[in-house]
Amino acid sequence: MPENSTITGETQSASSAEPISATDSILRVDGLRVAFGAVVAVDHLSFEIQRGTAVGLIGPNGAGKSTALKAIGGEVKPTEGAIVFDGTDLAGHPPHAAARHGLIRTFQLGGEFARLTVMENLLVAVPRMRGQSIWGALAGRRWWGAAQAAEVRRARAVLSRLDLLDKEDHYAGELSGGQRKLVEIGRALMARPKMLLLDEPMAGVNRSLARHIEDALKNLREEGLTLLLVEHELGSVERLCDRVLVMAQGRQIADGDMGQLRSRREVLDAYLGG
Amino acid sequence: MAYYVLTLCVYVVVATIACWGLNLQFGETGVLNFAYIIFVAAGAYTASILTLGHPTSSGYQQYFWGAHLPWPLPWLAAGVVGGLLGLVVGALVLRRLRGDYQAMVLLVVAIMGAYMVSAAPGFLNGGIGLSDIPSPFRSMLHTSQVGYEVFYLGLSLVAALIIFEVMRRINASPLGRVLRAVRENEAAAEAVGHNVATTKLLVMVVGGAAAAIAGAIEVQFISAWAPASWTYTETFGLFAAVIVGGRGNLLGVTVGAVLVQGLFLEGTVLFPSIGNPELIGAVQWISLALLILIFLWFRPQGVIPERRRRFGNLARGSRA
Amino acid sequence: MDTVLTSLGFGIVTASILLPAAVGFTLQFSATGVLNIAFGAQMTFAAYIAYICTQIGFGIWWAVALAGLFGAASSALLNRFVLTPFMRRGTNFFGMVVVTIALALLIEYLVEVIWGPLPVSYPMTSSSAWHLGPMSFTRSQLIVIGISVVFAVATHTLLRYTRMGKAIRAVADNRDLARSSGISAQRMTDIAWLLSGLMGGAAGVMLGISLSSVSYTMGDAFLIEIIAAAILGGVGQVYGAMLGALVIGVLLEESAIVLGGAYAPISAFALLILVLLIRPTGIMAGAAKTKGIA
Numbered sequence: 001m002p003e004n005s006t007i008t009g010e011t012q013s014a015s016s017a018e019p020i021s022a023t024d025s026i027l028r029v030d031g032l033r034v035a036f037g038a039v040v041a042v043d044h045l046s047f048e049i050q051r052g053t054a055v056g057l058i059g060p061n062g063a064g065k066s067t068a069l070k071a072i073g074g075e076v077k078p079t080e081g082a083i084v085f086d087g088t089d090l091a092g093h094p095p096h097a098a099a100r101h102g103l104i105r106t107f108q109l110g111g112e113f114a115r116l117t118v119m120e121n122l123l124v125a126v127p128r129m130r131g132q133s134i135w136g137a138l139a140g141r142r143w144w145g146a147a148q149a150a151e152v153r154r155a156r157a158v159l160s161r162l163d164l165l166d167k168e169d170h171y172a173g174e175l176s177g178g179q180r181k182l183v184e185i186g187r188a189l190m191a192r193p194k195m196l197l198l199d200e201p202m203a204g205v206n207r208s209l210a211r212h213i214e215d216a217l218k219n220l221r222e223e224g225l226t227l228l229l230v231e232h233e234l235g236s237v238e239r240l241c242d243r244v245l246v247m248a249q250g251r252q253i254a255d256g257d258m259g260q261l262r263s264r265r266e267v268l269d270a271y272l273g274g
Numbered sequence: 275m276a277y278y279v280l281t282l283c284v285y286v287v288v289a290t291i292a293c294w295g296l297n298l299q300f301g302e303t304g305v306l307n308f309a310y311i312i313f314v315a316a317g318a319y320t321a322s323i324l325t326l327g328h329p330t331s332s333g334y335q336q337y338f339w340g341a342h343l344p345w346p347l348p349w350l351a352a353g354v355v356g357g358l359l360g361l362v363v364g365a366l367v368l369r370r371l372r373g374d375y376q377a378m379v380l381l382v383v384a385i386m387g388a389y390m391v392s393a394a395p396g397f398l399n400g401g402i403g404l405s406d407i408p409s410p411f412r413s414m415l416h417t418s419q420v421g422y423e424v425f426y427l428g429l430s431l432v433a434a435l436i437i438f439e440v441m442r443r444i445n446a447s448p449l450g451r452v453l454r455a456v457r458e459n460e461a462a463a464e465a466v467g468h469n470v471a472t473t474k475l476l477v478m479v480v481g482g483a484a485a486a487i488a489g490a491i492e493v494q495f496i497s498a499w500a501p502a503s504w505t506y507t508e509t510f511g512l513f514a515a516v517i518v519g520g521r522g523n524l525l526g527v528t529v530g531a532v533l534v535q536g537l538f539l540e541g542t543v544l545f546p547s548i549g550n551p552e553l554i555g556a557v558q559w560i561s562l563a564l565l566i567l568i569f570l571w572f573r574p575q576g577v578i579p580e581r582r583r584r585f586g587n588l589a590r591g592s593r594a
Numbered sequence: 595m596d597t598v599l600t601s602l603g604f605g606i607v608t609a610s611i612l613l614p615a616a617v618g619f620t621l622q623f624s625a626t627g628v629l630n631i632a633f634g635a636q637m638t639f640a641a642y643i644a645y646i647c648t649q650i651g652f653g654i655w656w657a658v659a660l661a662g663l664f665g666a667a668s669s670a671l672l673n674r675f676v677l678t679p680f681m682r683r684g685t686n687f688f689g690m691v692v693v694t695i696a697l698a699l700l701i702e703y704l705v706e707v708i709w710g711p712l713p714v715s716y717p718m719t720s721s722s723a724w725h726l727g728p729m730s731f732t733r734s735q736l737i738v739i740g741i742s743v744v745f746a747v748a749t750h751t752l753l754r755y756t757r758m759g760k761a762i763r764a765v766a767d768n769r770d771l772a773r774s775s776g777i778s779a780q781r782m783t784d785i786a787w788l789l790s791g792l793m794g795g796a797a798g799v800m801l802g803i804s805l806s807s808v809s810y811t812m813g814d815a816f817l818i819e820i821i822a823a824a825i826l827g828g829v830g831q832v833y834g835a836m837l838g839a840l841v842i843g844v845l846l847e848e849s850a851i852v853l854g855g856a857y858a859p860i861s862a863f864a865l866l867i868l869v870l871l872i873r874p875t876g877i878m879a880g881a882a883k884t885k886g887i888a
């Protein structure tokens with residue numbers, strides 16, 4: 001596996017690294033409110049995330065974390081509020097629009113394509129590949145063959161990093177739960193994301209695979225990808241995230257780093273009472 | 275005998291093309307188009323009125339418009355009509371509704387279509403349907419019936435080859451992969467940037483066009499077409515062929531079409547007379563239903579299942 | 595105006611037949627997630643069973659009851675021994691629809707093989723009509739309406755006031771939650787299919803009485819109207835199905851008079867599609883978030 005390939009499988013030349021500005025906000029959520037009839041799942045959530053940082057979103061069950069994530073990713077329509085990603089307000093847009101802008105969400109459960117091979121799972125996430133439109137398809141292999149071959153090589157680099165290269169031709173549905181999660185992360189990477197929304201990536205995963213996922217996410221951070229992570233496994237959150245937001249009953253109740261938060265009263269109350 | 279074999283062949287070609295269209299929608303993309311048969315019908319009617327010429331006021335059949343177009347224009351026009359109908363039906367049904375609703379509404383649309391055509395005698399001659407539809411080049415070729423049928427089979431095979439190549443290219447391309455992803459997990463496909471609604475619309479158009487061409491080929495062979503030819507149960511016969519043959523696999527679907535058509539046309543030979551000859555139809559449908567259940571239970575992937583895609587022939591790990 | 599009101603009377607009769615059928619159909623969907631296209635064929639079979647009963651010597655209303663019992667038993671058995679095994683194998687929704695269509699064909703043509711393609715009819719005594727303004731009802735029609743009302747009340751009572759009924763409602767909203775309430779899922783689905791089979795069977799006979807003839811395609815033709823009523827009310831919503839039955843039943847008869855017989859079904863379907871375009875979850879939205887419908 002080439003040493004100078006990035007986590008998204010691409011080769012990185014020295015001059016292409018850009019300095020990350022400390023005040024560069026990539027995601028701004030403003031007054032987000034998601035209500036299903038009378039039930040308010042998310043209530044006036046506002047926060048900003050800097051480019052290149054990893055932020056954790058924690059809270060007791062039913063706090064609205066997953067819903068907030070889904071609203072940001074576009075799967076759920078917000079009742080109110082703005083979601084500005086890299087300068088564009090994506091509130092209310094369908095998920096494929098968010099994905100096209102570089103905001104990719106992973107799934108808590110069942111995000112894989114079961115009857116596609118691992119390699120196909122990754123290939124399908126490549127944005128705007130040649131041959132994905134009807135005209136491209138009808139033009140035949142001569143048109144899209146080379147581009148696909150390049151993406152296959154890129155995918156292999158990603159799989160190699162995730163230690164899944166030998167499973168390339170397995171159907172995703174045949175893999176274990178933890179491996180499937182890795183496939184999803186691999187797939188998210190193929191999409192050349194600017195930011196990842198991770199919905200409980202550690203849930204139901206055994207310890208060794210969880211380490212794998214954590215390592216992969218750490219590498220992502222180091223290579224400049226922004227992460228927003230909903231997770232119950234507080235140890236992982238502490239290891240991965242510089243900053244943590246705490247939600248309870250649809251609202252944000254705290255914002256800081258794990259060390260600070262552990263001692264704050266309202267956070268403890270939320271977890272014990274909620 | 276030759277006459278009989280040729281007839282069977284044409285029916286098989288027609289069924290195969292129709293099954294390829296349905297395979298694109300259902301086998302590849304997971305769209306449960308229970309209204310599929312109305313696209314076949316649209317193609318048949320289009321080819322009919324474009325070859326029958328203008329209806330005369332004293333004529334025995336009434337329909338709208340009409341022309342005398344030479345082959346292959348009626349077939350091409352049928353494809354266009356089928357595609358447009360796919361666009362309309364898809365836009366109305368697939369974009370606003372989800373899963374279970376789509377299937378039921380499409381079923382209702384199919385039945386509504388038949389009702390509407392039957393109820394409006396001036397449109398497409400109502401429940402009686404159209405007849406005496408001319409076959410292409412018939413009057414120009416001075417051959418026997420068998421000779422003409424060979425010729426017609428040739429024409430249908432030309433159409434089949436073109437449609438096959440279209441389907442094959444889609445199937446092998448990155449677009450095919452997107453279709454299968456939509457089939458497997460719509461939400462995930464959306465999450466990685468694919469517009470699921472547009473994708474489904476696309477296969478409704480292309481599949482609809484294929485269905486319509488199949489209808490056009492059939493109608494110019496059998497020279498008549500009425501609502502009884504396109505009841506919603508016919509759609510099920512096509513579904514059966516796709517499932518039994520192997521959804522997602524063009525060759526498999528072809529095998530399925532041969533099997534199911536064979537069952538229906540050969541049925542009179544295979545099943546001994548049970549008494550009432552009318553019941554043969556019933557026995558055929560019962561056999562078809564049992565065939566489906568058996569396949570769904572023992573071999574849901576079909577006779578020739580969808581093949582696993584491998585990308586092995588690239589040098590691993592190299593960047594060169 | 596008078597003809598409109600007269601048709602209203604016919605509409606009420608049609609709605610009365612539709613009600614148990616639509617409720618049964620919806621119940622099967624909400625309890626087990628199966629879209630049972632074979633429902634119409636099952637109704638037909640029950641109607642023929644009733645026919646046999648009348649041939650043996652039972653009165654028509656006894657035949658309704660017996661056919662209902664037959665429908666209940668056969669539905670529960672069908673679910674236990676055909677549908678559930680397929681579902682346990684992981685057959686997805688689409689696969690199950692294909693299974694039910696196959697069953698529909700199987701049952702329908704089996705009926706034709708057994709009883710022949712020609713329609714039969716029940717021995718009915720003709721009676722004078724009762725008048726209610728411009729509407730007139732025969733005795734049989736009144737009984738049909740009565741049976742329907744009984745079904746409606748019984749269903750309501752079951753769903754509202756019994757533990758089983760609440761569980762059935764719960765499982766429509768959230769399968770896992772309902773399972774944890776202590777009622778075994780198996781028993782619940784059995785009961786759901788018994789009830790829906792009972793109502794479907796009775797509806798089949800009622801249809802045969804109303805049409806004055808029973809044929810092997812009868813239930814299948816009616817299925818579309820059942821589906822329309824169920825969709826209109828919101829798939830999986832039992833009360834919605836009742837409302838949908840009323841609307842579709844009346845609409846069918848009214849449009850038959852106003853637009854002409856051939857167009858009657860079209861108007862029902864046109865209404866359905868219109869409603870779906872405006873309100874995809876059907877009239878009773880409520881908890882229509884079930885099963886990712888909307």
